[in-house]
Amino acid sequence: MNSIINDIEIIKSETTKIHDVDFDNLAFGSVFSDHMLECNFKDGKWQAPKVVPYQAISLDPSAKIFHYGQSVFEGMKAYKDANEDVYLFRPLDNFNRLNISAKRLAIPELPENYFMDGLKALLEVDKEWIPKQDGSSLYIRPFIFASGNGFHASPANEYKFLICTAPSGSYFSGKVKVLIEQTYSRSANGGVGFAKAGGNYAGQFYPTQLAVEKGYQQVIWTDDTSHEYIEEAGAMNIFVRINDTLITAPTSDRILDGITRKSIVELAKAEGIDVEVRKLSVHEVVEAAKNGSLKEMFGAGTAAVISPISGFGYKDEDFELPELEETFASFLKKRITDIQTNKVEDPFGWRYKLD
Known part of the structure; x- marks a missing residue:
């Protein structure tokens, strides 16, 4: 069923994996939420982002990510407090750093509203995936990579921006x-x-x-x-x-x-x-x-x-x-x-x- 949140199109998954997840025993970054944000760069501009079911993506073997490594990412977390309100920590710093990284790798910079409104829409859809247990959080991975094709050593002409999330416990335990x-x-x-x-x-x-x-x-x-x-x-x-x-x-x-x-x-x-x-x-x-x-x-x-x-x-x-x-x-x-x-x-x- 399609809907709109923050002007972002939402294509909801027909099923959920959430009932199969043991939220008291979460390994870091190994269980993934039901949805992801997807946005494509082509014809010289970023297209409208949308929230879609978490799924595999298909790339041509000549996609430049495989050959020339144009890929940047961020790491963030979402938290729930005792009232079930959801919080991020310095998200605009992550957005700005993503664009700083992108610029250095000749990747087109992303509009702020695509990042922030897309992230908000994604978290609204998958709000139940944000753990409430102490020390746990919803890890958020925004990333951009070259999806354009060709063996020529040059920047790609097409890119993908995705945000995927994973409920996670503590990353390290002990010293x-x-x-x-x-x-x-x-x-x-x-x-x-x-x-x-x-x-x-x-x-x-x-x-x-x-x-x-x-x-x-x-x-x-x-x-x-x-x-x-x-x-x-x-x-x-x-x-x-x-x-x-x-x-x-x-x-x-x-x-x-x-x-x-x-x-x-x-x-x-x-x-x-x-x-x-x-x-x-x-x-x-x-x-x-x-x-x-x-x-x-x-x-x-x-x-x-x-x-x-x-x-x-x-x-x-x-x-x-x-x-x-x-x-x-x-x-x-x-x-x-x-x-x-x-x-x-x-x-x-x-x-x-x-x-």
Whole structure:
């Protein structure tokens, strides 16, 4: 049955999978909601978006996504509060970053109303898929890829924009042990490290596999030339606490401008925590671990919010972080998730209520 929400055409699924889902035991990003948003770029412009049943898509083998990697994506979440009201967290930041990424990969930028009105329509249709359990949320994946055909090495003339959603529990559980990378690089000066391009993540998988074989769960990425400065942790931004100062690397064309990252910086400053946004050398971290001033390390990103690090390896030596009763990581994670789920006031204006 077709309908219209926010000027978006809705084509409803004839069946639902929701009754087969165990919402108390959700793996991250493995169960998908009934509908998705679809929008095509052709004839030089974005066509009207519509909500359709979640389904497979058909592409020609010569579609340029397969050959030249024009693909960008975002990660967001929707939350329900105790009154069943639905909230997003800084959605316009995701929209703006999607277009920043698209521009860098020569993908046509998307109109804001297509993104926001389409997302609202999709969430209205699949509202029952948003979990209410503590720590759970509806993960939202907007993405754009080249669907135009041809083997010529050039930007495509057609693209697809989709938003798919997946009810999910916590992304990580427990602390992770990481290896400081000294050979491989996540990104380089002048490259696409600042963009959420699919290829950035594909390039991380092999070095991460090597780290896992050595007994670590993730990699800490260092700069591409000297490998002397810490930049990111796995697919997340990284924070390091030395004594009572929280340090994170400045964003650049190598480092993603993480929405959780900048929220942590702003929130920590508001809570009176000393925050430094500066280059941080591996040597400084190792020395802090040796002299006892290294208190915490944690990754920050949409999926996990904050992922504590228990220890790190560097040049065949392992360093364990202390077990603290009260940590910046747990304090800041609770503050952010409480804002996201409408449990506390939002003095920053980050929370976005869906009407």
